[in-house]
Amino acid sequence: MKTRGQDSTVSDTGQKPAIQVICLGASGGPSEESVTAFLVRSVHSGWARGSLLALDAGSHLAPITRILERDFPTVSDGKRIDGPEPTVLTSGPFSGLELPHASARANALHVLRAYISAYLITHPHLDHISGFAINTAAFHATSKPKTLAALPMTVDAIKQHIFNDVIWPNLTDEDGGVGFVTFQRLKEGGDVMVGDGEGRGYIDVVDGLGIRAFKISHGVSTKVAPTHHHRGSISGFPDIPVINETTQFMARTSQPSPRLSATAMDIPCVVDSTAFFIRDDHTALEVLMFGDLEPDSISLYPRNRIVWEEAARKIALGLLRGIFIECSYEDAQGDAILFGHLCPRHLISELQSLAALVAEARATRAMEKSLRKRKRSVANGPDSAKHTVSVHNRKRSRSLAGRSVAKDIRRSSAPGHAASHVTTSPPLGQTLPAAAGLKVVVMHIKDTMKDGPYVGETILAQLQQHEAQLDESGTALGCEFVVAKSGESYWL
Ligand SMILES: [Zn+2]
Ligand SMILES: [Zn+2]
Structure with missing residues (x-):
């Protein structure tokens, strides 16, 4: 068996890595190439079959193929130059994975069929599911259906509006479909009946990884549709997760914002998205991955704080290694035209909320x-x-x-x-910034497609500028910002 390249399994935090996150796509459009898609795996589970979890799949098979082409240096014209034996790459995101075929595209299909067993979807917008839908055509030779795991609102939308025999054939195992895809409907906040201790509520989606899902808000819709959440009450949080004490506290104490003082009938529909805590069973370490979201400060239904409360507790316990969060626009984008997304000033403000909760x-x-x-x-x-x-x-x-x-x-x-x-007595770590050592990976960059620097570079510079200003006033967040890039891998 051949091995190639350099060892890449070095933790980004200087500690032994527990979770690897591979970025397949970090764009929020408008080009269809490299739209939001990640792969997540537990390092401890190795490259066991079925151990890869896809987190959103706006793009999917194409970037896997492109990455393997890049990291398969001895392939020429689709054929490996030397022997036919399996190859184990030792560089790039798929370092350590045995690849049985000669060409990158055959190996990419092998990765999809043998190693990716579940798709965790944050919300049903096209830039998060289009790759998955198109790639279902390659699911036919797999021995069991691929799992699409999501909150019921996302499952229902994909079932009704994609796999409906109009937009795409019904390839699911429901309503007489052919059965390439099966749905796992997640409980919001986790499942109180499973796990114990800090692992309580986490639902296994692939071997070695458990997840908990929290609803977040992603702008307003002009329509009342089944896929969109409509506040049933203006007096609190009607459907927040209830399995942990934090959210129970929120439910008891949160006052409706003045913005919510209209009657329920007057409140437009809020588009739901999801944030997932992903936990490595072996080490209990976690990453937090957000779907598209808007800032609490301008949301009609601010719910990020619920996620931050949980994240803060995990940070205080030393269990949260990284946050993957969108920052679609640069700061020049006005609040009125954010369309349910973040820009650097709002991301910083959200992280300040987190930092206060960590303290x-x-x-x-x-x-x-x-x-x-x-x-x-x-x-x-x-x-x-x-x-x-x-x-x-x-x-x-x-x-x-x-x-x-x-x-x-x-x-x-x-x-x-x-x-x-x-x-x-001073709190633990009082002298350290609240988010010290936390990796914040920024994604869902909306490309301006204009001459000049890539908007991701501007966004990173603006985030670092905000952090420098906070540092001057003694309130630095202390986190490390990275702009996600297709083909890169994060070891957490
Ligand atoms: Zn999106
Ligand atoms: Zn979206």
Whole structure:
């Protein structure tokens, strides 16, 4: 067996990588080439068959073919120059994968058929599903159907509007279709019945990777359609995930924004999209990958904060390695013409929300740690001390039982409340920027197709400029920005 090229399995964070994300496409159009598509795998599961998860598939087989052409240097005119034995590439995103065929396109089809078993789709817009739809023509020789995993609103839209025997044949296994594709309808917020500990709620979509889905908002629609979410209530969050304490807290405390003070009938339809937490079963490490989204600050139905609360908790626990998020436009794009997307100033503002929540989550952890330490030391102390502290701890347990201890602390003005411990001892990592070490991979760049620098470069420069300004005022985020590029691989 031949091996070629250089070893590329080096973690981007300097630690042992747990998750590899391959960018197939990072564009939000208008060219159909390289529109949004990623592949995700657990490093621990190796290159086991069926272990690759596709996250959106606006483009798919074409970029896989192009990447293999690039990384298969001894191929000429579609034929490998030397022997017929299987080749294992040791450079590029598919480093370590055994390729049995001579040509890049035959190997690309092999990758699709043998290794990619599930497609996780953020929302049904064409730039996220068109490659998948076209590529279904190659699914016929696979031994089992490919899974399309998504929230029910996305599954329903794809079923009704793509695989309807009008736009495309019904290749699904529902309603008399031929069965190349099967649907996995995910529960929003995760499935409370599966997993335990930090893995609770995560649904396995491929071997070694579990996911949790959160709905996010992606602009407004002028139509009321089944695929679009319409707020059923203006008094809170009617369909937020309920399996974790964070979101329960949000449900209890979130006040409707003044923008939502009209009657429900007056509120236009909000287009739903999805953010996925993807968790490596082996290490419990995660990445967070967003579908298209708009900023909470201008959304009719702001829901990013729910995702940020969960992300902040994971960052405080040291479990979240990276965030993949869109930044479609440069800052010159006005708020009125964002069409449900982000630009650098809004991405920075969203990350500031995350950073504030990370600080809260770290304060909470610091308090919990100090509480455990205190309990341990008191356990060996005199009876009188035990009594005093047990009363104190009971008060504290009540506080901890609430969703957000940090918020309980802020609200409390009672002297002697557990809050005193938090305010007198600095939160963990207080001197570090909140998002220090976090990789933020920016994608869904909408190409201006104009002369001059590529808009992705402008977006990156603007993000770095915002970060430099924050740094000057002592509030740097500390994250590393990268603009995703087709053919690149991220080790997290
Ligand atoms: Zn898009
Ligand atoms: Zn979209």
